[in-house]
Amino acid sequence: MASYLAGRLASLLISLVVASIVIFLVIEVVPGDPAQFMLGLNAQPDTLAALRTQLGLDEPALIRYFTWIFGMLHGDFGISYTYRTPVSELVAQRIGVSAPLALLSLALTVIIGLPAGIIAAARRNSATDAAVMGATQLGIAVPNFWFAIMLVWIFAVILHWFPAGGFPGWNKGIWLGFKGLLLPSIALALPQAAILARVMRSSLLDTLGEDYIRTARAKGLPRAQALWKHAVRNALIPVLTIVGLQFSFLLAGGIIIENVFYLPGLGRLTFQGITQRDLITVKTVIMLLVFAVIFVNFLVEIAYVLVDPRLRRRA
Amino acid sequence: MKLFKALMAAAALALVTGAAQAARTDVTIAMQLEPPSLDPTTGGAAAAIRSVTYGNIFEGLTKIDSAGAVQPLLAKSWDISDDGLTYTFHLQDGVKFQDGTPLTAADVKYSLDTARGEKSVNAQKQLFAKIASVDAVDDHTVKVTLSGPQGDFLYNMGWGDAVIVSEKTAASNGTNPVGTGPYKLGEWVKGDHVTLTANPDYWGAKPAIQTATMKFISEPTAAVAAILAGDVDYFGGFPAPEALTQIKADPRLQIIVGATNGETVLAMNNGKAPLDNVKVRAAIAHAIDRKAIIDGAQFGYGTPIGSFFPPSDPAYIDLTSVSNFDPELSKKLLAEAGVSNLSLSLKLPPASYARAAGPIIQQELANVGIKVEISNVEWADWLSNVFKQKDYDLTIISHVEPNDYGIFARDDYYFAYKSDAYKKVVEEIGNTTDPKKQVELKQEAQKILANDFAAGFLFEYPFITIASKDLKGLWENQPIPAMPISEMSWSE
Numbered sequence: 028m029a030s031y032l033a034g035r036l037a038s039l040l041i042s043l044v045v046a047s048i049v050i051f052l053v054i055e056v057v058p059g060d061p062a063q064f065m066l067g068l069n070a071q072p073d074t075l076a077a078l079r080t081q082l083g084l085d086e087p088a089l090i091r092y093f094t095w096i097f098g099m100l101h102g103d104f105g106i107s108y109t110y111r112t113p114v115s116e117l118v119a120q121r122i123g124v125s126a127p128l129a130l131l132s133l134a135l136t137v138i139i140g141l142p143a144g145i146i147a148a149a150r151r152n153s154a155t156d157a158a159v160m161g162a163t164q165l166g167i168a169v170p171n172f173w174f175a176i177m178l179v180w181i182f183a184v185i186l187h188w189f190p191a192g193g194f195p196g197w198n199k200g201i202w203l204g205f206k207g208l209l210l211p212s213i214a215l216a217l218p219q220a221a222i223l224a225r226v227m228r229s230s231l232l233d234t235l236g237e238d239y240i241r242t243a244r245a246k247g248l249p250r251a252q253a254l255w256k257h258a259v260r261n262a263l264i265p266v267l268t269i270v271g272l273q274f275s276f277l278l279a280g281g282i283i284i285e286n287v288f289y290l291p292g293l294g295r296l297t298f299q300g301i302t303q304r305d306l307i308t309v310k311t312v313i314m315l316l317v318f319a320v321i322f323v324n325f326l327v328e329i330a331y332v333l334v335d336p337r338l339r340r341r342a
Numbered sequence: 343m344k345l346f347k348a349l350m351a352a353a354a355l356a357l358v359t360g361a362a363q364a365a366r367t368d369v370t371i372a373m374q375l376e377p378p379s380l381d382p383t384t385g386g387a388a389a390a391i392r393s394v395t396y397g398n399i400f401e402g403l404t405k406i407d408s409a410g411a412v413q414p415l416l417a418k419s420w421d422i423s424d425d426g427l428t429y430t431f432h433l434q435d436g437v438k439f440q441d442g443t444p445l446t447a448a449d450v451k452y453s454l455d456t457a458r459g460e461k462s463v464n465a466q467k468q469l470f471a472k473i474a475s476v477d478a479v480d481d482h483t484v485k486v487t488l489s490g491p492q493g494d495f496l497y498n499m500g501w502g503d504a505v506i507v508s509e510k511t512a513a514s515n516g517t518n519p520v521g522t523g524p525y526k527l528g529e530w531v532k533g534d535h536v537t538l539t540a541n542p543d544y545w546g547a548k549p550a551i552q553t554a555t556m557k558f559i560s561e562p563t564a565a566v567a568a569i570l571a572g573d574v575d576y577f578g579g580f581p582a583p584e585a586l587t588q589i590k591a592d593p594r595l596q597i598i599v600g601a602t603n604g605e606t607v608l609a610m611n612n613g614k615a616p617l618d619n620v621k622v623r624a625a626i627a628h629a630i631d632r633k634a635i636i637d638g639a640q641f642g643y644g645t646p647i648g649s650f651f652p653p654s655d656p657a658y659i660d661l662t663s664v665s666n667f668d669p670e671l672s673k674k675l676l677a678e679a680g681v682s683n684l685s686l687s688l689k690l691p692p693a694s695y696a697r698a699a700g701p702i703i704q705q706e707l708a709n710v711g712i713k714v715e716i717s718n719v720e721w722a723d724w725l726s727n728v729f730k731q732k733d734y735d736l737t738i739i740s741h742v743e744p745n746d747y748g749i750f751a752r753d754d755y756y757f758a759y760k761s762d763a764y765k766k767v768v769e770e771i772g773n774t775t776d777p778k779k780q781v782e783l784k785q786e787a788q789k790i791l792a793n794d795f796a797a798g799f800l801f802e803y804p805f806i807t808i809a810s811k812d813l814k815g816l817w818e819n820q821p822i823p824a825m826p827i828s829e830m831s832w833s834e
Contacts, residue, residue, distance in 0.1 A: 057722075058722070058723050058726050058727065059720070059722025059723055059725065059726050060722070060725065060726055060730075061722075063722075063725045063726060063729075063730065064386075064721065064722050064725055065378065065385075065386030065387065065388075065465075066386055066387050066463070066465045067386065067387025067388070067465050068387070068729065068741065068743070068749075069387065069465060069466055069468060069743055069746070069749075070387070070465055070467075071467050071468060073460070073467075074462060074463055074464065074465070074467050077460070077461050077462060077463050078463045081461075081463060109378035109379070109386075110378055110379065110516075110517075110532065111378075111379055111385075111516045111517065112516075112517055112532075117532060120531070120532055120533070121533065176563060176567070179564070179567045179571075180567065183567060183568075183571040183573070184567055184570045184571045187571065187572070190568075190571070190573055191564070191567045191568040191570075191571040191573050192559065192564055192567070192568060192573075193534055193535070193557055193559075193568075193573070194531075194534055196531050196534070286560060286561045286564065287561060287563070287564050288564065289534075289557070289558065289559045289560065289561065289564050289568075290534075291531065291532065291533025291534040292533075295533060295560075296533060299376075299533075302692075302720060302721060302722065303378065303721075303722070304722040
């Protein structure tokens with residue numbers, strides 16, 4: 028168990044170092060000058076030079092790489108070129124939107140997706156199964172930005188139950204914050220729930236076909252007990268992998284939904300950072316997302332051990 | 343039908359209760375882009391900085407009003423010496439910065455000296471280029487000495503970039519702006535909104551609106567939904583004319599179409615063969631049907647221009663006939679220039695007007711036998727490759743700064759247009775203080791650019807406002823980027 032953990036941890040660290048180098052290099056070769064972007068079309072050459080010095084853009088790349096890395100290790104993520112405020116502050120504000128959004132979406136995904144998949148598998152080839160499969164087909168096929176726009180039209184423009192978008196900030200009260208995140212998280216969650224339901228169903232069907240389930244049933248175990256005690260638990264491994272991937276996607280990939288609902292999340296911060304060449308913010312946010320993804324995978328690998336005792340013994 | 347009746351009843355009820363209440367004192371404004379900073383003197387060129395701060399948080403010696411005319415503001419009056427070189431400004435009495443510090447001549451000296459100084463990061467440093475010295479005569483008098491006469495000096499001092507800041511707060515004005523204006527910063531939730539609240543100690547007239555929330559909605563579809571849902575009262579500079587039909591159908595809303603100072607041009611690289619040949623440039627200009635572009639790319643919103651000057655300017659002359667749509671003439675000119683099988687690159691920045699106009703121009707040029715290769719580029723990419731390296735043949739862009747005809751006189755500018763005659767006229771405009779002579783010179787300048795086909799002049803970019811019908815005091819035009827909230831009010 029300990030050596031398994033140590034191995035996973037080492038691979039986590041190596042991934043992070045490699046990622047930091049790749050991110051830095053990619054950002055380095057992107058064309059465009061942050062100072063020129065900020066000062067616009069009328070800027071004089073001396074003004075550009077003054078701003079470049081102020082932003083620390085005229086230092087050599089190697090020095091900037093190590094300043095960046097060591098800064099991050101100390102929790103100092105640098106100063107955003109555009110906003111001129113610490114990147115850590117910007118990111119913290121955005122995580123306050125993106126993390127709850129991702130968690131809420133993931134919760135909805137699991138709450139909808141898992142039961143749907145289990146029911147469909149348990150009642151294979153029934154009308155329920157067909158209905159669930161049809162619904163998931165639709166959930167995957169409908170583009171989520173379109174679905175998001177539909178939600179806005181129905182619940183904001185016509186019914187006025189929800190604001191059309193924006194995030195009031197947690198300081199205005201938890202309920203208002205939750206209300207601001209509910210429609211976007213539904214828009215994010217439904218396609219994911221559809222994917223999860225299909226994975227759950229097929230994984231469970233595979234497990235239900237295994238010999239040990241037949242044996243358990245032959246020994247007189249009721250169908251429901253065989254399903255819940257043996258099959259579901261064993262079917263969870265591939266499902267966990269998908270859930271891990273989905274969380275990463277929900278945390279980093281919500282940019283389209285963030286745009287439709289104009290939420291101040293990490294996706295929009297990154298997108299805006301790229302267009303405005305606020306490169307210091309971009310590389311920090313990407314690094315943090317990479318860290319989050321790698322860390323979630325690490326957690327998923329630990330979760331395998333919890334679900335599957337064989338891995339525990341082998342380790 | 344029942345539902346319809348119920349809706350009507352609800353609407354009538356809303357009207358009645360609405361009328362009984364006092365007029366609202368808050369307004370919610372949508373903006374497409376978030377300002378990166380709230381300090382217009384150091385935060386860069388983004389128009390959004392001016393929209394939020396100009397005349398709201400910060401004020402200058404003079405101001406530009408909604409008609410584009412110069413008005414006194416922090417300077418209640420001024421004297422100009424006979425040689426036009428010395429401006430003596432008399433400051434308003436009783437003006438305080440929002441931190442309680444009184445405004446003095448020293449603040450004016452500090453602001454102007456910083457903006458023109460060596461370490462200045464002011465995006466419009468050229469505004470201050472002719473200032474030779476700034477002296478505080480006494481607490482309420484400032485003397486500015488110029489190195490040469492400058493016709494539009496008072497206008498320049500009204501730009502958002504020339505506002506007066508206090509040395510005490512200058513370093514933190516980007517995130518926590520402290521000005522002399524009628525509003526101060528309430529909160530700034532980055533990426534979401536800025537809230538401005540009325541400044542109780544303001545020196546001038548008390549505004550009707552007490553709280554203004556500016557929300558940043560980059561996606562036009564999302565903005566339309568927010569407006570229709572009633573979450574937003576005002577959107578100035580709406581970027582998606584194609585969505586206006588939906589808005590028009592709503593009786594609660596008004597649409598105002600005004601003008602900006604944005605000359606939208608098909609820029610041509612005058613320094614690159616064969617575009618250095620005026621006949622080739624003329625051929626391109628004559629191949630373009632402005633009406634087709636305005637209809638196709640702008641849904642009919644926009645005024646055709648024939649030179650680089652806004653139609654709202656008193657000195658404007660209509661020169662569209664110089665480059666009228668005439669494909670036959672275009673073909674003839676190409677033949678005369680001895681150019682055949684011409685193939686040009688057209689680089690399009692992300693602005694929707696550029697991306698929409700590009701394919702139309704491509705088609706129009708194809709009709710006269712010019713092959714155009716379109717590539718879409720990002721803004722930052724456009725700035726470094728097209729603007730700085732001049733690596734392009736054609737591009738489409740709107741030049742939004744007021745009085746920016748001088749860019750065609752700059753040697754290093756990306757047009758690569760070089761005309762001694764034009765430079766001479768621009769220099770004379772700068773040196774002339776006689777308004778009548780200025781108009782003549784400006785018209786001369788317009789003719790030179792039109793006759794040289796220095797660019798393909800397309801249209802003046804419109805300023806489209808969508809607002810609640812009851813919101814009054816909105817700027818119809820944008821002579822400079824501004825959104826003065828103190829001029830707004832709700833009708834009762």
